[in-house]
Amino acid sequence: MDKIVIEGGASLRGDVEAGGAKNAALPLLFACLLTDQPCRLRRVPDVADIRTTRTLLQTLGATIEEVGPHELIVDCSGVREAEAPYDLVRKMRASFLALGPLVARFGRGRVSKPGGCAIGTRPVGMHLAGMMRLGARIEETHGYVDAVAEKLTGGHFIMEMPSVGATENVMLAAVLARGSSRIENAAREPEVVDLAAALSDMGAKIEGAGSSIIEIEGVEALGGYDHEVIPDRIEAGTFLIGAAMTRGDVHVDGARASDLGLLLECLEAAGATVVVEEGGVRVSAEARPRSVDIVTAPHPGFPTDLQAQWMALMTLSDGRARIAERIFENRFMHVPELARMGADIRVANGEAVVRGRERLSGAPVMATDLRASVSLVLAGLAAGGRTEVLRVYHLDRGYERIEEKLGALGASVRRVPV
Numbered sequence: 008m009d010k011i012v013i014e015g016g017a018s019l020r021g022d023v024e025a026g027g028a029k030n031a032a033l034p035l036l037f038a039c040l041l042t043d044q045p046c047r048l049r050r051v052p053d054v055a056d057i058r059t060t061r062t063l064l065q066t067l068g069a070t071i072e073e074v075g076p077h078e079l080i081v082d083c084s085g086v087r088e089a090e091a092p093y094d095l096v097r098k099m100r101a102s103f104l105a106l107g108p109l110v111a112r113f114g115r116g117r118v119s120k121p122g123g124c125a126i127g128t129r130p131v132g133m134h135l136a137g138m139m140r141l142g143a144r145i146e147e148t149h150g151y152v153d154a155v156a157e158k159l160t161g162g163h164f165i166m167e168m169p170s171v172g173a174t175e176n177v178m179l180a181a182v183l184a185r186g187s188s189r190i191e192n193a194a195r196e197p198e199v200v201d202l203a204a205a206l207s208d209m210g211a212k213i214e215g216a217g218s219s220i221i222e223i224e225g226v227e228a229l230g231g232y233d234h235e236v237i238p239d240r241i242e243a244g245t246f247l248i249g250a251a252m253t254r255g256d257v258h259v260d261g262a263r264a265s266d267l268g269l270l271l272e273c274l275e276a277a278g279a280t281v282v283v284e285e286g287g288v289r290v291s292a293e294a295r296p297r298s299v300d301i302v303t304a305p306h307p308g309f310p311t312d313l314q315a316q317w318m319a320l321m322t323l324s325d326g327r328a329r330i331a332e333r334i335f336e337n338r339f340m341h342v343p344e345l346a347r348m349g350a351d352i353r354v355a356n357g358e359a360v361v362r363g364r365e366r367l368s369g370a371p372v373m374a375t376d377l378r379a380s381v382s383l384v385l386a387g388l389a390a391g392g393r394t395e396v397l398r399v400y401h402l403d404r405g406y407e408r409i410e411e412k413l414g415a416l417g418a419s420v421r422r423v424p425v
């Protein structure tokens with residue numbers, strides 16, 4: 008297992024490219040299960056979660072060809088197996104997205120139930136309620152979920168809350184159902200919109216993705232797609248926060264201001280300069296950040312996946328910032344680690360109060376989940392002295408070559424085998 012070693016103190020400066028969005032690429036890969044035609048996916052990030060998905064699809068019988076850097080052709084014509092085993096699902100919860108396409112195309116899907124994870128219990132009840140609305144029978148035995156339906160039928164599904172995964176899973180099933188479906192209170196994330204675009208390219212009839220009502224008219228069969236994944240707004244946002252935090256100046260190539268709305272407003276409120284440029288977004292800062300409260304919420308609210316990074320920024324602010332986490336019940340695992348670097352943070356009732364300090368001091372710290380680990384990397388960049396971030400595999404789930412990208416921006420970041 009590697010660790011990341013950071014010598015803090017340098018300002019991030021220069022241009023960096025946002026890779027393809029992991030959270031968009033995952034459902035797009037599962038969409039390949041819906042057709043026996045090849046699908047070509049471009050700008051696929053080379054991160055651990057994508058490798059897990061590739062292994063899962065191959066276990067089901069798919070062939071996957073790497074035709075260029077970040078470019079895959081996925082052929083699911085050979086898929087006969089309809090079971091996603093525990094070994095792979097436990098590595099990555101998004102594997103549960105296999106359920107919708109499997110039951111839609113093969114009449115049966117069997118997927119291991121994902122367990123909890125560091126940030127909360129993360130149930131799948133809404134995914135299952137959605138499948139049942141489409142006429143699937145659900146059985147849960149021996150840690151697996153079986154969804155069976157000779158032919159799914161269109162249905163009307165009102166979600167208790169706009170779950171990203173459940174919206175995607177139901178979309179992936181409803182596109183091949185008989186008749187029309189309607190998802191209300193649907194997630195509006197850009198990744199949902201990207202999935203709808205690729206499904207439309209395959210011949211699906213979908214309207215409303217990006218709004219809270221998605222309408223789908225099922226079709227008999229779908230063809231392949233040729234699709235480029237949207238740039239990763241979370242990776243982009245991480246670099247932009249890093250620029251503000253190190254009083255640097257960074258242009259993130261590919262960052263889409265329309266996907267980053269509230270973050271950019273918050274960065275401006277914190278005193279950074281935000282410029283929407285051709286092909287990307289640039290953030291610079293010269294002074295200590297002002298404190299800015301945030302409340303995480305479904306898109307277009309402040310993304311929970313940027314909460315830890317925002318907290319890292321606020322540890323250096325000139326006041327007191329309130330950070331409320333409303334999506335996951337236990338997403339403050341980075342707090343004790345940031346505290347080891349000198350941050351002053353109190354947590355109570357799903358809210359953190361951060362009193363900014365003038366400086367942090369480098370320390371050995373432990374990554375606990377994907378976004379928590381990158382917040383520790385950001386803190387390490389801004390801190391005095393050396394920071395070592397252990398358990399880097401969390402980081403590798405969602406950030407490609409982060410040490411190289413940060414290095415190119417002037418930071419001293421090394422990956423060291425332990």
Ligand code: UD1
Pocket residue numbers: 030031033100101127128129130131132133134135168169170171172173194198311312334335336
């Ligand atoms: C996706 C993202 C993740 C992000 C999250 C919220 C992917 C691969 N992952 O995760 O990075 O942090 O959206 O933006 O895209 N819930 C239920 N029952 C369900 C499903 C969800 O109660 O059946 C709850 C969850 O526990 C959580 C909330 O709904 O409290 C939102 O979760 P959801 O939007 O489903 O997150 P994911 O799709 O798992």
